[in-house]
Amino acid sequence: MFLKDLFGKALVDYQSGNYTEDLVTYTNISEEDDLPIPYLFRNFSNMPKIEQKALQLAKGTVLDVGCGAGSHSLYLQNKGLLVKGIDISAGAIEVARKRGVKNVQQKALLDETETFDTILLLMNGTGIFQELAHVSAYLKHITSLLKPNGQVLIDSSDIKYMYEDEDGGFWIDTQANYYGELDYYLSYKGEEENPMKWLYLDFDTLKLACETLGLSCQKILDGPHFDYLAKLTKL
Numbered sequence: 001m002f003l004k005d006l007f008g009k010a011l012v013d014y015q016s017g018n019y020t021e022d023l024v025t026y027t028n029i030s031e032e033d034d035l036p037i038p039y040l041f042r043n044f045s046n047m048p049k050i051e052q053k054a055l056q057l058a059k060g061t062v063l064d065v066g067c068g069a070g071s072h073s074l075y076l077q078n079k080g081l082l083v084k085g086i087d088i089s090a091g092a093i094e095v096a097r098k099r100g101v102k103n104v105q106q107k108a109l110l111d112e113t114e115t116f117d118t119i120l121l122l123m124n125g126t127g128i129f130q131e132l133a134h135v136s137a138y139l140k141h142i143t144s145l146l147k148p149n150g151q152v153l154i155d156s157s158d159i160k161y162m163y164e165d166e167d168g169g170f171w172i173d174t175q176a177n178y179y180g181e182l183d184y185y186l187s188y189k190g191e192e193e194n195p196m197k198w199l200y201l202d203f204d205t206l207k208l209a210c211e212t213l214g215l216s217c218q219k220i221l222d223g224p225h226f227d228y229l230a231k232l233t234k235l
């Protein structure tokens with residue numbers, strides 16, 4: 001959990017005209033990288049194809065899980081859909097509300113109890129599950145929030161490529177945890193966030209977890225860089 005809410009602080013700064021620097025992230029397997037704050041305020045034309053596709057498929061009442069600054073919620077709300085955005089970050093919720101998302105609540109996914117026709121988890125939606133061992137509990141909870149004929153639209157990436165060395169070999173430690181489980185570090189304006197776990201899930205592993213629970217998992221679209229959009233439904 002982002003206990004200091006530096007992510008939210010960065011969103012609030014940007015929204016209130018105090019944008020001076022980007023968030024900096026790194027993981028246990030990768031170097032520092034900038035997360036440009038304007039990207040979190042992207043409009044439809046600046047979204048990756050898999051996100052655009054998810055928005056096109058959204059129907060009925062929608063839950064935007066981890067809505068951040070509310071970019072996906074706003075687009076769907078403007079199209080006339082009834083959208084609820086939730087996020088654990090107080091700053092994100094403040095910003096999404098100020099940008100015009102009508103129904104936003106600061107809460108964790110596992111505390112949500114309403115039901116929806118479409119549940120969106122975008123920008124590595126499986127990240128919120130944190131660890132492979134939590135996937136099935138999260139999938140059970142999410143699908144318990146679906147109305148009849150409802151759908152979950154979720155994106156992630158197979159990050160095996162991050163373990164490739166110069167000779168094309170892989171240095172994945174097969175004794176270690178699943179390779180998509182990362183320790184994620186974030187800093188902003190000289191402050192360090194408490195590290196958190198963030199899960200990237202390859203499609204086959206997601207599909208297997210779904211099938212074990214009797215859910216259908218269909219790949220809708222491949223992105224340009226080992227990423228994909230999946231649609232989950234109850235059978």
Ligand SMILES: C[S@@+](CC[C@H](N)C(=O)[O-])C[C@H]1O[C@@H](n2cnc3c(N)ncnc32)[C@H](O)[C@@H]1O
Binds near residue numbers: 039066070109
């Ligand atoms: C990578 S950001 C994506 C934000 C937004 N969906 C977007 O695409 O711009 C992930 C978001 O999930 C939120 N989050 C993390 N864990 C959560 C949880 N358990 N329940 C709800 N939101 C969560 C974070 O606060 C953050 O805003």
